[in-house]
Amino acid sequence: MSRQLPPLTALRAFEAAARLGGVSKAADELHVTHAAISHQIRALEDWFGLSLFDRAGRQIRLTEAGAKLLSPISAAFDNIAGAVNLVCEDANQKVLTVSAAPSVAYKLLVPRLSSFAAMEPDVEVHLHHSVELANFVSDGVDVAVRFGRGNWPGTVSKRIMEGFVQPFASPSLLQNAGYALADLPLTPEQIAALPLHHEDSTEFWRAWFEKAGAPGLRFRSGAVFHDAA
CATH class of the missing domain: 3.40.190.10 (Periplasmic binding protein-like II)
Incomplete structure (x- = not known):
């Protein structure tokens, strides 16, 4: 009989946030961003089809369903950690x-x-x-091995190779925005007006605009505008 389990990454995010009493504390413990923890918790709530936390601004409180889930999930992760330690010894x-x-x-x-x-x-x-x-x-x-500036808290990092970032766009995106191939390359101001996609942070967009000579330019990230400075 197969086990019906939600994504384990989402369970870890939920367990850390519930045990520590906050999304930011869970993000610090798991060394991910606040947005990543929030995304995983919402994915878990979607999987169950119900809310696990009551939210009031940045404050979270377990719902009845979340309280039922926390204890066995915490015990399960403790058991897994214990088994891993035994094997590693x-x-x-x-x-x-x-x-x-x-x-x-x-x-x-x-x-x-x-x-x-x-x-x-x-x-x-x-x-x-x-x-x-x-x-x-x-x-x-x-x-x-990660891509970034290497200034991650609690770690000792060593650069193994140079990296670079540059904008990419699909032809359909440019066409929908009214640009043709003859218009390339676009200026930083033109690029900033397009919807810019990124991972959890806009750090690399900010760095690119600074490198391109437009450090104070406002740019679109989803539906939100950011200052590149």
Whole structure:
């Protein structure tokens, strides 16, 4: 009989927010953004088809359904953590868990695994696919490869290669906005008027506008306008 389970990432976000009494505290513990925790909780509520928290501004309080869910979920995660610790204590097993985005894992890490195995034949490498910041306390991750500035709290980072960011747009988006290929490249002001997509943060858009010589430009991110400065 198959188990009917919601996404485990959403359960972790819910459990941390409920246990700590806030979305921001859960985000700090799991080393993700406030928006990522909120998104996961809402996805879990959609899965159940009911509310798990009552919200009043930034304050959250468990509903009756959320209170029923918290205790067994917390116990389950404690049991999983205990089992993982027991396995990791096996002195005969040397495991290196490396977390990276799937594209980085397959293009950068997998081609080098044979060379690493030749140098360290007693170490078994586990690849963990994720783009969220790793929590080296609770995730069981030893090393993480991420794209960013490297100023993540509670970590020691080392740059392994240069990166760059630049805008991309589908031809249909440009066409709908009234631009033709002959109009390219667009100015920062023209780009700022388009709906700009991003992940949890507008950090890289702000950096790009600054690099393009328009640090104070207001730009559209979804339905919200931001100052690039």
